[in-house]
Amino acid sequence: xxxxxxxxxxxxxxxxxxxxxxxxxxxxxxxxxxxxxxxxxxxxxxxxxxxxxxxxxxxxxxxxxxxxxxxxxxxxxxxxxxxxxxxxxxxxxxxxxxxxxxxxxxxxxxxxxxxxxxxxxxxxxxxxxxxxxxxxxxxxxxxxxxxxxxxxxxxxxxxxxxxxxxxxxxxxxxxxxxxxxxxxxxxxxxxxxxxxxxxxxxxxxxxxxxxxxxxxxxxxxxxxxxxxxxxxxxxxxxxxxxxxxxxxxxxxxxxxxxxxxxxxxxxxxxxxxxxxxxxxxxxxxxxxxxxxx
Amino acid sequence: xxxxxxxxxxxxxxxxxxxxxxxxxxxxxxxxxxxxxxxxxxxxxxxxxxxxxxxxxxxxxxxxxxxxxxxxxxxxxxxxxxxxxxxxxxxxxxxxxxxxxxxxxxxxxxxxxxxxxxxxxxxxxxxxxxxxxxxxxxxxxxxxxxxxxxxxxxxxxxxxxxxxxxxxxxxxxxxxxxxxxxxxxxxxxxxxxxxxxxxxxxxxxxxxxxxxxxxxxxxxxxxxxxxxxxxxxxxxxxxxxxxxxxxxxxxxxxxxxxxxxxxxxxxxxxxxxxxxxxxxxxxxxxxxxxxxxxxxxxxxxxxxxxxxxxxxxxxxxxxx
Numbered sequence: 001x002x003x004x005x006x007x008x009x010x011x012x013x014x015x016x017x018x019x020x021x022x023x024x025x026x027x028x029x030x031x032x033x034x035x036x037x038x039x040x041x042x043x044x045x046x047x048x049x050x051x052x053x054x055x056x057x058x059x060x061x062x063x064x065x066x067x068x069x070x071x072x073x074x075x076x077x078x079x080x081x082x083x084x085x086x087x088x089x090x091x092x093x094x095x096x097x098x099x100x101x102x103x104x105x106x107x108x109x110x111x112x113x114x115x116x117x118x119x120x121x122x123x124x125x126x127x128x129x130x131x132x133x134x135x136x137x138x139x140x141x142x143x144x145x146x147x148x149x150x151x152x153x154x155x156x157x158x159x160x161x162x163x164x165x166x167x168x169x170x171x172x173x174x175x176x177x178x179x180x181x182x183x184x185x186x187x188x189x190x191x192x193x194x195x196x197x198x199x200x201x202x203x204x205x206x207x208x209x210x211x212x213x214x215x216x217x218x219x220x221x222x223x224x225x226x227x228x229x230x231x232x233x234x235x236x237x238x239x240x241x242x243x244x245x246x247x248x249x250x251x252x253x254x255x256x257x258x259x260x261x262x263x264x265x266x267x268x269x270x271x272x273x274x275x276x277x278x279x280x281x282x283x284x285x286x287x288x289x290x291x292x293x
Numbered sequence: 294x295x296x297x298x299x300x301x302x303x304x305x306x307x308x309x310x311x312x313x314x315x316x317x318x319x320x321x322x323x324x325x326x327x328x329x330x331x332x333x334x335x336x337x338x339x340x341x342x343x344x345x346x347x348x349x350x351x352x353x354x355x356x357x358x359x360x361x362x363x364x365x366x367x368x369x370x371x372x373x374x375x376x377x378x379x380x381x382x383x384x385x386x387x388x389x390x391x392x393x394x395x396x397x398x399x400x401x402x403x404x405x406x407x408x409x410x411x412x413x414x415x416x417x418x419x420x421x422x423x424x425x426x427x428x429x430x431x432x433x434x435x436x437x438x439x440x441x442x443x444x445x446x447x448x449x450x451x452x453x454x455x456x457x458x459x460x461x462x463x464x465x466x467x468x469x470x471x472x473x474x475x476x477x478x479x480x481x482x483x484x485x486x487x488x489x490x491x492x493x494x495x496x497x498x499x500x501x502x503x504x505x506x507x508x509x510x511x512x513x514x515x516x517x518x519x520x521x522x523x524x525x526x527x528x529x530x531x532x533x534x535x536x537x538x539x540x541x542x543x544x545x546x547x548x549x550x551x552x553x554x555x556x557x558x559x560x561x562x563x564x565x566x567x568x569x570x571x572x573x574x575x576x577x578x579x580x581x582x583x584x585x586x587x588x589x590x591x592x593x594x595x596x597x598x599x600x601x602x603x604x605x606x607x608x609x610x611x612x613x
Contacts, residue, residue, distance in 0.1 A: 036412060084587070084591065087591040087592070088591070091590070091594045092594060092595065093594075095411055095412055096359055096546075097590050097594055099412075099415070100542070100543065100546070100586060100590045101586070101587050101590045101591065103539060103583075103586060104582075104583040104584065104585075104586030104587035104590070105583065105587065106583070107579050107580070107582055107583030107586070108579075108580050108583035108584060108587075109583075110579065111577070111578075111579035111580035111583065112580065114579070115576065115580075223535065227419070227420075227423070230416050230419075231416075231420070234412075234413065234416055234417075238412065263431070265427065265430060265431055266427075266431060268423070268427055269424055269427050269428070269431075272420040272421075272423060272424050273424070275417070275420060276417055276420060276421070279409065279413055279417055280405065283409065283413065
């Protein structure tokens with residue numbers, strides 16, 4: 001039993017870090033642009049397919065596919081920003097409008113992937129040597145450990161970017177006060193495009209990670225990841241990238257621990273219930289600002 | 294709306310006459326469908342979506358809440374109807390009504406979420422709909438059929454079901470017509486625009502909102518119940534599918550939230566467009582649906598009726 005609990009904790013932490021990355025990228029887009037990216041999961045699955053194609057066609061190592069996915073998806077994010085943002089900014093209800101526009105994008109992405117790859121579940125036929133490693137008394141799959149290491153590295157790099165570089169500071173400033181940032185002379189449109197690109201780029205990179213860690217994916221599972229992303233972000237507090245990290249780890253641990261104690265199908269119920277409870281007691285999330293409108 | 298308080302009864306009468314004429318034409322055309330033998334299924338789903346869009350309009354259009362988990366009511370209506378009919382042998386037309394009551398009970402259970410706002414409400418509502426699906430999947434198979442769902446095993450009479458759906462749709466339309474002009478509707482709009490101001494003016498914010506929420510749930514659940522009867526087979530995956538919420542929201546927005554006519558017109562246009570896309574490009578359907586949504590939100594954010602009112606504000610007096 002102790003072994004199971006420890007195993008649950010370890011896997012919870014590993015998945016939690018990956019959920020955190022999904023949440024952070026979602027949170028960036030929400031924080032800067034107030035865009036509710038309902039297509040986040042589809043971008044992520046597209047990232048998984050990206051890695052799958054590169055591996056099968058060119059025998060490219062998933063860890064090399066990662067930076068490529070990041071760059072390609074960034075370019076796509078920048079393009080999408082220029083296509084939809086000018087009109088979205090002017091709408092009466094940007095919250096609903098962005099959500100629906102991105103839902104439309106998610107349908108288009110899912111349909112495109114369906115056309116290209118059909119509805120079957122695919123899996124990345126790649127394994128690290130050795131397949132599992134001994135950590136303390138636990139045996140953990142190498143792929144998961146590698147994914148965790150890479151994700152932590154990406155999150156640290158992101159934290160450095162957000163807290164110690166000028167563009168990063170500008171992004172955080174625009175999350176806090178969009179108008180004031182413009183007074184200081186920041187070009188908000190360029191900043192928004194950068195945040196959009198960064199967010200979608202990170203989604204693509206998360207997808208590569210997901211293809212390594214989770215056994216299989218298909219064009220329709222994107223929405224599950226979108227939901228995980230939203231839960232994580234709402235748990236941690238909207239518009240607070242660091243909150244998303246906390247939210248991701250809590251969600252990962254809760255999910256994996258409930259698999260230890262409860263039937264597997266119940267695990268998602270626990271995840272959602274935690275989110276709902278947190279929102280009721282702290283309406284702005286764990287690290288959100290105190291309520292005040 | 295400022296004009297509402299100054300409405301003089303003559304204009305209200307003209308407006309009502311226009312709306313009731315439109316409604317009568319729609320209802321008459323639909324009532325004749327089984328007699329003329331035109332596409333029954335298309336018209337059935339048209340009525341279903343009009344009902345759903347109108348139900349959503351009560352909570353989203355009149356109070357400003359966007360329940361992304363609206364499908365929960367539809368699903369619970371469908372499952373309550375199926376379980377009562379199959380397990381307890383209740384006549385199906387009674388089961389549907391009980392299913393509607395179940396939807397209202399569920400809305401009472403979810404009532405605390407109404408204290409949330411904006412995106413928090415939307416996401417929690419979506420989460421609750423998913424929990425509903427998971428709970429039903431995890432129920433013993435002898436109760437709710439597990440993930441395989443339930444075969445109602447009724448001898449199907451599509452025409453009877455068709456008229457039942459028509460009745461539910463008419464009930465939804467009459468309810469929202471009444472609501473828009475009643476004290477309750479005015480209170481709801483006041484809360485939507487500024488809940489604190491409404492409270493100061495003596496509106497019972499919590500109670501009023503709850504009424505709208507229950508009404509909205511009732512019609513979602515009734516629509517789900519009739520659909521379960523019509524298809525005779527339901528499963529949790531499709532009964533709680535997010536696409537149901539998405540279509541409801543999009544159809545309502547396509548017409549224009551907050552007006553009585555908007556969601557009706559929106560549903561008629563969009564169901565027709567959806568059907569056309571489906572026929573011409575079966576594989577591309579989902580792709581084109583996505584594109585249609587994006588174009589709609591970017592270029593016609595207030596919907597058809599909303600945009601007409603925006604361009605010709607004076608027409609507001611004639612459009613309910």
